[in-house]
Amino acid sequence: MDPVAIRLFGIDIMWYGVIISTGIIIALLLTEYTCKLRDIKYDDVLTIFLITFPLAVIGARLYYVIFEFNNYYKDNLGDIFNIRQGGLAIHGAIITTVLVVYLYAKKKGMNFLALLDVAAPSLIIAQSLGRWGNFFNQEAHGGPVSKEFISMFPEFIQKGMFIDGTYYHPTFLYESIWNLAVFLVLFYLIHKVRKRGVVALSYLGLYSLGRFFIEGLRTDSLMIGPIRTAQLISILGIVICIAGLFMIYKGRKESL
Template sequence: MEPVAFNIFGLQIRWYGIFIATGVLLGVLLVKRNCKMKEIDFDVMFDTFFISFLIAILGARLYYVIFNFQYYKNDLWSAINIREGGLAIHGGVIFGLTAAYIYIKKKGQKFLKFADVVAPSLILAQGIGRWGNFFNGEAHGGPVTYEFIKHFPRFIQKGMYIEGVYYHPTFLYESIWDIVVCILLINILKRTFIDGIALFSYIGLYSLGRFFIEGLRTDSLMFGSIRMAQLISILGIVSCVAFLVYIKNRRT
């Protein structure tokens, strides 16, 4: 697929950036809706989002560069150039939530209540952003046969045909999973008043899907022989289960 959508005065506008921007915009609109539903001050939420989003982008890039340091150590410009991809979702989530926690606590607000409202938007943005990986020809899985890939739409087949080989469209698997989880989180948010339940459901459900999808990918960030995304996913699942057990014990 062609990674460049169009040019403006010689500046390339890439699909990667367009999909990230679209995901963020739709996420903000969903947050506004959920703030109204949960009676949360949207102005405070928007300020929190603006700060945490910038930190999340920096964190996502830093996380990616650290685990590819041998590639970037002699090319500082490439290390800060994100136009061609190279943002690690786990780094963005960790840094973004940390920044949001600090800011919200300084405002004297309840972090878990705010985080619950933003959780559906976060995974919605992730699901849309994955399509940027598709146009960059990255975040795909290992080789597959035509008999396998022929069941997908033609444009997916074309995009996953790289240098004479068809590959698993793992970006698509994760995008679909993210949208499904987003719908589940919206329903959880509507039906429960337990602070933290939507946030930890997001962490657990996203981690569950990511663990299996990551096993199919060929570009995983590694820590020795361990796929970092799978390790973080295990920690995410454990934290979700621990939170649910805590809530159950607290209510009995």
């Protein structure tokens, strides 16, 4: 599996970057549509994106490096800034994004929950596509599986998951499909539900639910002692989702 898409003027353009960039473009196009459903100016959201995106990348990388520092980066400090081979943690990006959007909304007098609602479907579809970057890097896979098991998948998946003589669970594919299903739910909700925050909380809960189980199959999990970090964050996400939806449907006034 060659992680290089093309070589341009002597520079390797990685599939990982191509796929992430494509996901961003699709997400922005979709957000232009969802903004109309919530009467939010797309120009405002585009401004927020231009501010948030580079900070989210930094947050995703910082999150990953923090948990992998003792295992790798303390002896390879120069690689901290090399993201071309992957090493971006989506939870770090999400946490950073929510924080930046909250601060921006508070400063500009915009509704924080409404902004998250219009962004949620775009974010999950970008995540669904972005997992294919992991495929080309042959990372974020699960444990070993038999030839019989992997033969249920298309041949190109079989080849991509054949690493150093062993077949592995294509967990990138499981999450990509799950995220696509979550997108369909969120796309329905943003058309049918007017209560602010429901779409964003549904994103948090549904994504976290799938990620919890898929993370249990992976071999490259970031860890806090014996605990998989992503599973811990996923449990927190599910709790926040349930508590938030309870508050919304109990009629509590929005204060965000």
